[in-house]
Amino acid sequence: MSRKAAELEARGRQALVEEDYPLAERLFLQALAEVDVPSIRNNLALTYFLTGKPEMALEKLDEGLSGPNPFGWALAAKCLVALGRMQEAKRMVEEAVRVFEGGLRIMKEEQVAIPQSWREYTVMIMQAVGAVGDHRQVLEIYRRWQDLHVSCECRYLAGIAAFNLQRFKQAASYWVGLEKEYFNAQLQLVGVMADKGLIPPFALEYDWFYKAGLACYKGAKTKEALQTALAESGLLRMFLLIVAVDESVEEQLRKNVMEAMVVHGGGWGQDLGMAFLQSELVEDKLKLAVAEALVTAGVFAEGEDIPLIINGKLQAMRVQQVQVTWEPPEEIETDYRQALFLLKQGKAKKAISMLEAQRTGPVIYPPAMLTLANLYRKEKMYEQALPVLEMLESIAPSHPIFLYNLAAFWLGQKNQEKAKHYLERIDPELGNDEFKDKYHLLKLEIETMSYRFFSYDDFLREDIEDKKLSIDPSMARGLRNMPVEWVREACAFWQVECKTRKEGEAALVAAVTSPAAVRRAVLQLTAEERELLVYLLKRGGWARMFAVVRKFGSMDKEGFLVDEPPQSAAGKLWLKGLIFVGRAKIKNRNEKIATVAVELREELRELLSV
Incomplete structure (x- = not known):
């Protein structure tokens, strides 16, 4: 290959990595004009395939499938699957494996070191074998070529094969060995949860879940489109599950994706929601979002008892529409003032009882609920305080008083990370001078808190x-x-x-x-x-x-x-x-x-x- 052709091909590969497909296509066409070799045809065909043009990809591959080209045979198989020509695809897969292993035998006989470029073909071949639905062969060649893999994507693909065979624990064991940027902990958790029966079985395509799933989620602009996407794409389900179980993700986004799966995921989504309600592995906060989604999906009626495990105990909750008002009816304001009067008299428990009655009523008055949350905190009823504070956050996500109280709550729980999270969301300029003083004092407390009081040598x-x-x-x-x-x-x-x-x-x-x-x-x-x-x-x-x-x-x-x-x-x-x-x-x-x-x-x- 000439120096110019090699440079053009290298630049084209970089454009592929950066997903600049028009540039990649131009560069590979220029390189092909310089010299017609399989590697350039392979990369040009891959560019067409990644841009949704499997017919054009096949046209470029047809002239380059003679000789030792396992990558080309495997890519051709994927193109044929995309075109619905499954039997032809299976023959291409067989040829890809045969040519790859034939090359290995020749190199072994000639005592030649296996080049990096040849080892890299294992990824495309595993993808092609998976595309034709032969999950057992994916695992077989992963193990057979164990010493050849150079990309951790092979391990990821082996996990997909195990997952599709409903060997969920095996899938989790493959995924835990991935690097952190591959979401190893979250993938492993999904595998474990599926093994425990919390996630109903579904099939995954042999592609990177994050990129494909995110694109699918963003592309579903309507409810009907989301229903169709969830029915057709296992990678979308995996993407949404990863977001839902990842506690570092913003709470509202987790709630949204959980609702998407339960409401628009058909029977699979509803089974998922019911299983989550009964599991101790799922956070209580997420279960509340699941319960709301099950009501939206029509599994439960509004006001009907929904059984779920909360704090390790089987309980029942009801989902019903409430009115939020900042100008309460006279009855609610009277009860609120009575609760404040009881509080001044030192009768905190009676005040709590009055405010709890408002919380379960049809009208929510946020100032009363904030008083209730702080009474819970004063009485060290932290498990009761947090849901009330989070309810207030859902009502007014940017309200500085609510965010201040959440930051103070987590400071009291000695959780500096969460305290900082809420503090950073506060705009102190929205408050008066007294609030600003309190804000700066709280900020100082959070920034200087430390749990390491060690003086041990x-x-x-x-x-x-x-x-x-x-x-x-x-x-x-x-x-x-x-x-x-x-x-x-x-x-x-x-x-x-x-x-x-x-x-x-x-x-x-x-x-x-x-x-x-x-x-x-x-x-x-x-x-x-x-x-x-x-x-x-x-x-x-x-x-x-x-x-x-x-x-x-x-x-x-x-x-x-x-x-x-x-x-x-x-x-x-x-x-x-x-x-x-x-x-x-x-x-x-x-x-x-x-x-x-x-x-x-x-x-x-x-x-x-x-």
Whole structure:
């Protein structure tokens, strides 16, 4: 190939990566005019295929399918599938696999190193095999060519094949090994939830879910279009599921996509909604959105009891239309003033009862509800306070008073990230001078808050590591070995109260028995932290510390100070209460070990697909 043709082809490939398809087409046509070789024809055909022109792609491929061109055969198969010519596509797939493996045999016989360009063909071939619906062969060639794959997309595609075969746990195990930018944790969670029966089975196309799903979602401009898209595109369903289960996504967007699936997803969407209501793995807040969507879909009538699990208990809720007013009827205003009078007399519980009656009535008066939320907070009824504050946020998302109270709520819960989230949404200029002063004071408190009160040096850490510990400790037993400051750090991570050590330990023991809390914890971990947990769980939940150090690095020199947080995976997990370190008697020797609390093991195995 001439230097000019090579440069044109390289520029065309870059244009493909940047999705500038008109430029890519021009560059590949210019390169083809310089020299007619399969690689240029392949790339030009790929450009046509990606722009929805499978006939033109086939025309360019027809003249370049002689010789060792497995990429071309595989791409031709995908074009034929797009044109509905399935039998021809299957023959092309067989040829792609035959030519690819034939090339491998020749290179092996000639003792030639397999070039990178040849290894890269595995992605296109797996896509083509999947396109003709042979999911088992996708898994077979993924394993057969295990040493050849150069792209983690192959692992993603293997996960799709397993998912389509309803081997959901296997799919999750493939996806957890992807890089973070491939949404590995969220994909894995969907696989786990499907394995638990929370997500009804559906088929995925062999493409990148985010790009295809997002394009499909944006392209569905009407309800009818969305219904059609959800019926035809598994990638759209996966995209919406990923958004719905990702707690870092903005709440209103999660609610919108959940409503889209339940209301417009037909029987599949309704089954999904019903399963979510009964699961402890799904956040309570998301269940409320699901219940509303099921009423919209006609599964339940307005005002009908809807069974669902809230705070681990089977409860019933009703969805009904209410009127929101800032100028309340005389009766509601009278009751509100009476509640304020009771509050001044120190009769908080009676005031709460009066305001709760308003909350369940047909008319909502936001100032009264804000008073109710703050009364709940004063009485330490945090689980009751949060839904009221979130209801007010849904009524007026930009109201500075509501956002201020939400920021203050999360400050009180020692959740700096969420407190900052609400603080940053406040426009202080919308308030009076008194509000501005309160805003700046709250901002200072949030910015200076810290949960790391550590003044322990290496000596103290090593002293703690030498404490006795069973290889199968309970959470309570492991926590007893930790200094109170470390218990506070674990409480901050698990988002539980820790006014005293005893209260913190009890709250942590309760937290690890909640599947939803454990799921949230796992989603916050780094890939290295998850890898260490998988390593321990595969070995029965514990391992000797020397083996952990050899594979994941030492905790030496980690003093757990404010300005020196732990850097090792073991140190990070220890401070979160996800593992414990100590000495256990093994074969008459006191060995230093790292171990996972027994209460956590089963749930972690499920979530990490061990």
